[in-house]
Each structure stands twice: as C-alpha cells, then as structure tokens.
Amino acid sequence: MARVKDPRDITLHDLITSWYGPPVRAAIPLPDTCDWLPAPLKHWHTLASRWDARLTRMTSMVPPEKIQVADDGKAVFMVDATGDWRWSFDPADPGTVHDAELYEPWQRNPEPFTQFLIHTATRELVHSVPHRLWTSAAPDAAVAEILSPLEEIGFGAWQWPTPGHRIFTGDDTLVQVVAADGGWQVEVAAREPTALTRLESIATITWHRPTR
Template identity: 35%
Template sequence: MVDLSEIREVQGKSVFMKDATGDWVWAFGADDPDMVFEGVPGEDLEPVSEDLTEFLKHVTVLETLMTANFRRLGDQVPDEELPSILKPMQEVGFGGWRWPDPGYRTFSADSLLASVGPAVDPASPWLNRAGYSAVRIAGVESADLEYLDTTTAVKWI
C-alpha cells in the first residue's frame, strides 16, 4: 500500500497500491472512489471487475496465502490433480484482476485458502504451461495440509 501522504491524483486516478517490484499499480477513481483500476505505471490503467471493497478483501486473502505460517506452493501441478487438491474447498466468487496473470481463482474452506492460476512454462517463462497450474494453499494448522502429502505427482514447496 502507498503511504497516504504519497497518494496523488493523476489523470483522474489515485494510485494506492503497487506490487513488490513496482511494475504494476492499482488506483481508485477520483470521480468514483469505489472504482479500481490496474496496470503498468505511467500507462493507461484499466478497470478491475471488483469494486474497492471486494478488491481489498481479495488482497487480504492473497496476503494471507503468501504469509500464513502453514502454506504450500506447487508451481507445476498437473491439472488432473486439481480435483483432489481442491476437493475440501469451494471457489470464492472474486471478480479478479490481471496480476500476476489473468485466470487466477480463489478457493476456501473453514481452515484452508487456495489460489490456482496458470503455471509458468519452464522452457519459456513468459508463457503459460499447458496442462499445469500453480497452486498456493494455506492452512490454519499444519495438519490442515497433510492431505496434500498423498499427492505424489506434486512437489510441494
């Protein structure tokens, strides 16, 4: 998040958040502060399909997935493994955004959160790898993730 003292209106939008590398930003509209925009700094920002409230909830879920004490990452998960990995969860109906890549979906259960999106092609890092997904899962307790140990086709980090 951008420090409040640094938020400035530029072309009708005010950047309030940047990704860790600073190459993607989110802004709210000056005329409609509930409208969120995203894109590359200095270029035209495009509207996000989530209003500000939903967007902030979505960001909170993503931050929880990234910082939870009990979490796993499978960066090359065969798509045929997804049903068993996601079985205890239901999809959350977030509108979505384009960062870090379009196509990410969020899942949850009482003690689990997951994010599923395109896997990076190891041979060409700017492309997605067909038939594979990147899966990030967080649990409230370590035991919540033990069911993942039965999946031998995935190397969890």
C-alpha cells in the same frame, strides 16, 4: 455445479481475525487530511492499524497521507512488490478501482472497491501465513483432488499477477490455482501445519515450502 462463495459475505475484520487472531489494539484514526479518500480505503488502513501482523507482501499500500492525485486524475493507493503494477482511484468516482502495468493505460478493475480490498487481503494471506506449500506443475487430477472439499470464492478476474488465478477456501486452508506450462501452479496457505497433511500425501505432486 461447483460451489461458489459470494465475496460479499466476507468482511475484512472477520477475514483478518480468523487468520491472525483478535486485534491487539484500538484502531488508529487517520488524520483529517485523509478525509477525501474513498471510505473502503480508509476502513482498510484504520482496520490494519489494529494488528502487528504484516498484512501485505506481494503488494504495498501507499501511506494514506501520501496519496496524491496525479496529472491524469488518478490517485495511486497500492503498488506491487516490484513497483511494476499500480492500482488507483478517481476522486470523481471513488467506488471504482483502476489498475495498470507501469507506463500502460489505466484499466477499470472488475470489482468494486470493497470487494477489491477483500480480494487483496485474501490473496495476500496465501503468501503471508507461516504454513504454506506451493507447486508449479500439478496435474489436472491432483488439482481436482486438492479442490474437492473446497469452495471457490467468486472474485472478479484480475490481470495481475497472472490472468486466470482463482482462490478456493475451506475450514483451515486457502488455495490459489492458475494454469501454467505443464500443469497448474498451486499455492496453499493453512492455519495449522496439520491442515497440509492431506495435500502432502498426494503422490503426483512435488511440494515446496516457501523460505519466508
């Protein structure tokens, strides 16, 4: 049976520190006008203020003082990089996240707010750290080799950006996989470049290095 890591065992502080190093400053408190926001979201913003590192690339957090409740009763707090996908909460049920593609009806996200933010932070790391690899057509046997020493994080299923993505973790790497035409799309993030050596030696994969 595959090993699965409970996301409740992960804290945002420990996750960010393990990849970006210790905080560089004290937290910047949010203004009183943000008191109505859900506690996990306030925690995200105050925690993120302690680092200079850019913690999101594929998504963007709405500045907390600019979050507003729309006519549909939802308050958008995050959007994807293209603005085509949105995430919101209902002030009457602040522990629940809703998401939807632009102009589509809201759907309840399967993860509670705190876990959702940890999922977000983990997925963003795959696209943000300096040492990364990706491939769009890894064969089954190669993916099994990549994942063999890793542990899956038991996140809930998201519809964005592609349904079915899964995230695995090891001592020095994060790996995201999703089924694609002709194989598997695999994205790898590593704390140090040497952690990528094992993967680059897999002969059946042509790896690419992101340009940013």
